Amino acid sequence: MQGIFEELRSNPLAALIGLCEIGFWVMLGAGLAARYLLKLRRTSNVLLISTPLLDVVLLIATVVDLARGSTASSVHGIGAAYLGFSVAFGHSLIRWADQRVAYRFAGGPPPVKPPAHDDPKRIGYEWREWGKCLLAWAIACGAMLLLVLIAGSPDRTEALWAWMGRLSTVLLIWLVAGPLWTTFSTTSKAGVR
Numbered sequence: 001m002q003g004i005f006e007e008l009r010s011n012p013l014a015a016l017i018g019l020c021e022i023g024f025w026v027m028l029g030a031g032l033a034a035r036y037l038l039k040l041r042r043t044s045n046v047l048l049i050s051t052p053l054l055d056v057v058l059l060i061a062t063v064v065d066l067a068r069g070s071t072a073s074s075v076h077g078i079g080a081a082y083l084g085f086s087v088a089f090g091h092s093l094i095r096w097a098d099q100r101v102a103y104r105f106a107g108g109p110p111p112v113k114p115p116a117h118d119d120p121k122r123i124g125y126e127w128r129e130w131g132k133c134l135l136a137w138a139i140a141c142g143a144m145l146l147l148v149l150i151a152g153s154p155d156r157t158e159a160l161w162a163w164m165g166r167l168s169t170v171l172l173i174w175l176v177a178g179p180l181w182t183t184f185s186t187t188s189k190a191g192v193r
Contacts, residue, residue, distance in 0.1 A: 014075045016061050017082055020054040024086065027051050028094060032101045055083050059143065066147050069155045076147060077163025084140030084167075088132045101111055121188055126179040133178075137171045140164075 008015040027047050035044035062079045066072060102108030115121040144160040150156045 011073075011075055013061060013065050013079065016058060017075065017079050020058045020082065024051055024090075027054070028097055031094075032097060035098075036106045051090060051094070052087065055086050062143075062147065063150055065152045066156075071103075072147060072151055072158070072160045074159050074163070077144065077159055077166075080140045080143040080147065080160075081163065081167060083143055084136035084138070088136035092132065096098055117182070119184055119185065123179070123183050126182040130174055130179045133174045134170060137167050139184050140143055140167055143167050 005164075008018065008148070016153055027050060031044045031047035034047060036042040058079055066076065099108070099111040103111055114125050141164050144164055148160055150158045151160075
């Protein structure tokens with residue numbers, strides 16, 4: 001545990017990524033608490049809509065760090081991946097949490113569940129989720145390409161290129177294990193019936 005705190009002290013950008021992640025969940029919780037416990041709808045909306053500001057803070061800090069001459073590390077790649085995930089999945093994650101809190105604490109309808117695996121509607125669901133993954137990949141890789149341009153020197157950007165490769169691997173695995181698998185397995189089951 002001491003090693004983690006030492007790493008965070010020596011790498012402020014890693015600490016900022018952790019704080020942004022914690023901040024996202026705190027703002028989400030505060031926004032939902034304001035909406036359902038305190039009945040402050042406008043305050044809730046402001047808190048929930050403000051979550052992307054954390055992404056802006058992280059992006060600015062990453063750009064400043066590289067512009068000052070730092071060599072890109074895995075932390076910079078993680079920051080870009082966090083940015084992509086947060087932008088692509090943030091809205092649906094907030095909606096997911098909102099449905100559950102509304103159901104549990106405010107008498108709302110039961111949360112919407114994804115279609116069952118044998119339901120043909122599952123195919124569209126899987127393609128939409130993979131589309132979010134593709135968007136996250138594009139944002140993260142676009143941010144990393146921007147960071148590569150800012151860093152300016154190939155020997156300072158090797159970690160970013162490695163992260164783009166990792167994210168591309170995740171994108172490909174998700175494509176095969178998600179929408180393609182569901183498309184072919186659901187289609188073949190429908191043909192057997």
